[in-house]
Amino acid sequence: MSRPDSQALLAPLAPWFDTNRRGLPWRAEDLDAPHPDPYTVLVSEAMLQQTQVATVIPYFERWMRRFPDAHALSEAEGDDIHKAWEGLGYYRRARLLRSAAQAVHERGWPGDLEGLLALPGLGPYTAAAVGSIAFQWPVAALDGNAFRVLARLLRIEGDPKLHAPGLRAWLSPALAAHGPSRITQAVMELGATICSPQPRCGSCPLEQGCQAKAAGLQSEIPPPAKRTAPKESEFWLLAIEHRGEFLVHPPGGKGLLAGLWRWPIQPLTEGAAEGTLPFGMEARAFPGWTQVYTHRRERVSPLHLQPMERPAPAGDQVWIPAARLQQLPMGKRDARLRELLKGPGERPLSLPPGLL
Ligand code: SF4
Known part of the structure; x- marks a missing residue:
């Protein structure tokens, strides 16, 4: 099935985000320029995997005081990084973050998405998030929030993750047109604040173009993930x-x-x-x-x-x-x-x- 043009469909998202975006300590003021400190983007993305924004903020601020740049983190002891991460869970993220910082300190930031993907701990989502938010590359970062928003907008029934390659390609022109950092963060922010599991469509800048809303299917898309018993x-x-x-x-x-x-x-x-x-x-x-x-x-x-x-x-x-x-x-x-x-x-x- 053909999909509407992403550049036109997502156009209302750019002004909505510029007005409504949350002030987060790792966010750059200027969303049209590369981020002044890519290391902060890397740290925040590592912390935000599996963890809520409100929980991450005080950890991020302490971390940046303790390890203000890739050099400082690359020289940190294991006990020190685990202590600074204490309570955030998934401690492997802290060790991989230090390994990535060591690689960046030794060889500098990679110049493309493949280079970011080669850094320790950076999977397709994190590499694309750092690429778009830190470096303004038009590469689509799809986290759980983004998958939910796009699945509803385009009325993708079933697991939207199965459509990841097609969704990345679809999103790319909108990133290039409206700014990779702006649109990447806007899609995720919309999913976190408006297009949440119980969406508030009346407050959504994309309501007019949303196919799930038009069909009254926004509560059924995406289907709940199957969980195995712990x-x-x-x-x-x-x-x-x-x-x-x-x-x-x-x-x-x-x-x-x-x-x-x-x-x-x-x-x-x-x-x-x-x-x-x-x-x-x-x-x-x-x-x-x-x-x-x-x-x-x-x-x-x-x-x-x-x-x-x-x-x-x-x-x-x-x-x-x-x-x-x-x-x-x-x-x-x-x-x-x-x-x-x-x-x-x-x-x-x-x-x-x-x-x-
Ligand atoms: S209209 Fe509703 S379902 Fe559609 S993107 Fe907006 S909040 Fe999500």
Whole structure:
């Protein structure tokens, strides 16, 4: 089916964005010139993957004070970048961002989309976002918001991601005509603020040309993504302290929590020891919670244990002084127990069997 001309269809978007755009700390004032600091675009795009704008803003501002340019980031230690990223999740993004900064610092910014795609961590979306927003190249960056807007505008039923190559080619003339940075950000902004999953079509600058709106299908396009059931697990999360030191796992190189310090865990079994504490043991329990990841749900039972005898570290565990605890980069789950340690707990009703 032939599609309407993107340049004409998206023309109302340019003045709408110039008037309504949100003031975000990484946004350039002048949308017709290349961005004065492409590094800020790279940092913001890395942070915005999987994370809401409002959450990203304070992280971005702290990050830019700490690592103001590619050179500063390229020399940063692993613990420092993970600490600065602490709480944002998907920590691999921070490591890849540093690798990309190292490549840019050594060889300069690439001159085309293929060069950006060759940087660590830049997939088709991020490379095109940096290309269009930082360098004004007419390359289409399609994130979830953009796919939703375009699918509705053009009445694409089914998964719009299957149409990605055609949509990129369709969008390109509009980028060239109205400004790559302006239109790239405008499409995503429209998806974030107006053409959201429950769209506010009455406030939309594209209402007149929108095919889904004309057909009354805007609530059905795009269809909801199928989700697989998350894996469930439950365990004790253990802060084991002995004479001012805590037992922790140092950062591993792989997995969801790579680069982060972790507390030991022990599966929550039905055979948990109940009743009196072992001789000399101090123990506190804190309220449990469910830690939710994209594909995983963990039922966490946090404990603070202070045995009389110093237990031998298991596996890669190490003892670290309590004074260092706050400086260690930890994921949300482990940082939450670190915070709980500052408050009161309760006498535990049960303990991991044979722990100590
Ligand atoms: S008219 Fe409605 S469905 Fe169409 S682009 Fe605008 S907000 Fe989205």
